[in-house]
Amino acid sequence: MKTSQFRKLIKTNLAPVLHELGFSGTDHHFVKVDKNHVINTIVIQADKYGGSCVVELGVHFDFLPNPLGELIPANKITVYDCEFRTRIVHELTWFQSNVLRKKKSEAWFRYGDTEDESIAVVQKMKEMIVRQGTMYFAKFNDFPHVITSITTNELSHRTKILDSYGAPLDLRLALLIARTHAFLGNAVDAANFAHWGLENIGNATGLIQDFTEFFD
Template sequence: MNTKDFRKLIRVYFAPKLHEVGFMGTDHHFVKTTDNHFIYTLVIQADKSGGSCVMEMGVHLDFLPNSIGEFKSSNEITTYDCEFRKRLNKNPNWFKRFFTVERERWFQYGETEDDAIVTIHEMKQLFLHQGMTYFSQFNDLRVITSISLAEIIARSKKIENFGAPLDLRLALLIARTHKFLGNDRVAKEYAQWGLNNIGKAKGLIKDFEGICRGRL
């Protein structure tokens, strides 16, 4: 089965359930806005060679630009714009766990429509259980502001579970969130740490300096 036909089946067997839990979208990009500044996204990314796909979730903040400095509306934003990103992989059985590669964790379309429908139901159940649990972590901006510099430096398990960006981008995101909330002193602490540890990420200097000077 090709990707075009598989996406037609997603519209019938998966999209309606996503709509029930607040997402908008049709066949491979889905977005949900919240009242607490978080934007949840889901992309069903097709393998460029065809025959399989993977689900990737994203979380972004509506007052922040994406990684290349663009502000996008909820109608435009996709998982690829999000700062927090996490793949939702199928769980291999014990045999595959030991004897196959990561590619086996992609969802195979199958040869027939019935095969594809079985795959889509598996994807739907995985999303409703693990995917919605992932999104539920992001329910208050304090989830962001509670991340300490020590946790960033150690790349704590919590940060890994969030699918957070790497240390400097995460520090910038936290600094911007504190700034948005009016916590100027703490925002400057994170920004100054970023400047002190900038390394080769020269492109972020102006962003950190802006926060130190009182800009978001």
């Protein structure tokens, strides 16, 4: 089945469920803008060779530019604009996880050869998006605490909780935290994270100007 045909099935079999959860979108990009500055996004990303897709989830905040420095209207944000990103993964049983010690891997969904097969794939995708997406997006419900509680020590050692957020790497995350503190009016905290960023800048010299803006 072609990607264009599969997206029609997403539109009729998946999109209505996401709309009930507050998302807008039709066949592969979906976005939900919460009142507390949080933006949740979903994309069903087709394999460039066709025949399958992967589901990616993203979280962004309406006062932040995207990674390219562009400030985009909240309802136009896609996963590709988000600082926090993760993918739907294969779900393991207790036996697989604890006895066989298998690790979760991202789930690629093969379209199927017939419409019935493809509808079954969309159904499975829907169940996993709702289950995993609900858990992932819930991590950001207590904004701004989810960001302001991150310490420079966590940045230095890349804790498991940061990985569970799908957080950007240390310098971009430091910049994001500094911008969040600045948005909240916490000038001292913003400057502290900017100072940490400059101290650890390494070869990422393109971020120097972004960090120095907190000292103007």
